[in-house]
Amino acid sequence: MPRETLTREQIIGTAIDLLDEQGLDGLNMRELGKRLDAAATAMYWHVRNKDNLVRLATDEVWAEIELPDLDALDWRAAAELLATGMYTMLNRHPWIVQAQAGYLLYGPNKSRHDEHVLTVYERAGFDDDAADRAAATVFMFVLGNAVGAAANISIERRLGRNGGDPEAKLGEAMSEATAVAMEFPRLRARIERQAATDYNAAPDSSFEFGLAALLQGLQDQLADRETP
Incomplete structure (x- = not known):
């Protein structure tokens, strides 16, 4: 062409x-x-160049996150939808987690999303500095939760490039990790309650649990500010 x-x-x-x-x-x-x-x-x-292409591709997928109607929702519901939308997007495109650490990423779609997020926290009652901290804290929480899935995909690809069966190699490593963990009582108790292959897996609903706890903490901060 x-x-x-x-x-x-x-x-x-x-x-x-x-x-x-x-x-x-x-x-x-x-x-x-x-x-x-x-x-x-x-x-x-x-x-x-490649760096600019990664930047453009990253900004394109930021547009996949639905921006909620802030007049129809309270701040916490809007914040939860935005965080969940970001988490879903990162799991759909796990390479973005790696790109965050090695590329300069910016663009109109990312800025539009960030503007919406800041509006949520400002409408909630946070001042400018507190809104910045709230937005950054939730961003890092979501990004951190997406690391696990991205790392697993990266590991499987690397093991596959080195030859052999990546699933077999991963299973062998997991068995060794489980054997090491069995020497520690709290880890051993958890391993004994679940399959050894699930030892390093995040508990079900851990993202939802953590996000709810984080947003509750921010809500409590707002209540403290309002208390004379």
Whole structure:
């Protein structure tokens, strides 16, 4: 496909598909050009370089998060919907967790989301500084909860690239980790209550539990501010 007929939107969309399938390590202009039936040099014409492409792709998926109607919901319901939407998006595109640590990420969709989040906390009654802290705290909580799933996918890909059966290698490592943990009484008690293969898995509903606790803490702070 000549570069004149190729669009930046096509490149970004194909890059997201490639990132979802192979992660950041699998993204390169040659593979992208192959999927688009275009020369690798045509990619550079439209998106400059890999760093800029990752930035554009990341900003594109931020638009997937639904921004709730703030006039129809109280602040806590709106905050919960935004946090859950971000968590769902990160699990759909786990490469973003890794990109957060290694790329400069910004764009209109991310800024639109951040503006909405800050509006939620300001409407709740937080002043500017407290709204910034609340938004940042919830952001880091969501990002931290998405790390586990992203790490598992990254590990499986790396084990697969090294040859052999990645599931078998992961199972072997889990067995060794379980054997080590059995030497500690509290860990042993938990292992004995569940399958050993679930030892490193997050408990069911841990995200929902943690988010509810975090938002309750913020609500309590608001109540303290209002108490004379």
